[in-house]
Amino acid sequence: MADFTIRPALPADGAFLADMVVEAANWRAGATRPRPAVLTDPVHSAYISGWQRPADRGVVAIGHDGTPVGAAWYRLFGADRPAYGFVATGVPELIIGVKPMWRAQGVGRALLRELTAAARAEGFARLALSVEHGNFALELYRSEGFGVVASTPTRDTMVRALR
Numbered sequence: 001m002a003d004f005t006i007r008p009a010l011p012a013d014g015a016f017l018a019d020m021v022v023e024a025a026n027w028r029a030g031a032t033r034p035r036p037a038v039l040t041d042p043v044h045s046a047y048i049s050g051w052q053r054p055a056d057r058g059v060v061a062i063g064h065d066g067t068p069v070g071a072a073w074y075r076l077f078g079a080d081r082p083a084y085g086f087v088a089t090g091v092p093e094l095i096i097g098v099k100p101m102w103r104a105q106g107v108g109r110a111l112l113r114e115l116t117a118a119a120r121a122e123g124f125a126r127l128a129l130s131v132e133h134g135n136f137a138l139e140l141y142r143s144e145g146f147g148v149v150a151s152t153p154t155r156d157t158m159v160r161a162l163r
Contacts, residue, residue: 004107006114009058009073014051016060020071020097021047027135046083047075047095055092057122059114061107070098072111074119074127085130085157087149092119094129096137108137112144120162128159 009017018039025038038044051073052058058073074092077083085093094115098107119127129146131138132155146158 003064004061004069004102004110006059006061006110009052009056009060009071011052013058013060013068013071014048016068017051017058017071017073017095017097018048021095023097023099024095027132027137043083046077046081047073057092057115057118059111059118061098061102061111063102069102070096070107070111072096072108072115074115083130084155085128087126087128087157087159090124091126091128091159092124094119094127096129108140109144112140116144116160116162125163126159126161128157130155130157 021044022033022038025033025044053075055076056073058071060068061070063069072094074094075083076090076092077086079086079089083093094112096108096111098111116127129141131141138156141158144160146160148156149159150157
């Protein structure tokens with residue numbers, strides 16, 4: 001396991017969360033979704049716009065040198081403005097991103113577990129996410145109790161019961 005710590009996400013972490021949205025969108029090796037294209041996409045930008053709203057919660061992984069290496073957070077979306085993993089009003093959607101050199105070292109799993117515990121502590125019954133087909137993180141999500149509830153030609157929506 002890599003040497004990192006996890007702390008709560010702060011309002012000042014908005015720029016780093018934007019970086020992690022870009023990392024999440026570019027999960028494939030050699031992916032070429034440019035930062036401006038990702039951050040101007042209405043759905044991707046919804047994951048970070050106005051961070052930190054009252055119901056937003058997140059965690060940030062900090063590497064041994066003190067720099068952030070990954071983050072996971074959740075937001076609530078309405079049926080009138082759903083994000084990729086929207087399942088219902090009142091079900092937060094999780095977003096997670098890890099810098100490439102820190103992937104497959106336990107960072108994503110640790111972030112996911114911390115955020116799941118936070119959602120449970122906040123009283124949420126379920127947590128949702130969206131994952132593109134072929135993304136290796138699908139196995140992580142399955143191993144942490146998420147199951148596919150909907151599928152499109154390019155992505156799956158997954159949900160985990162928290163109670």
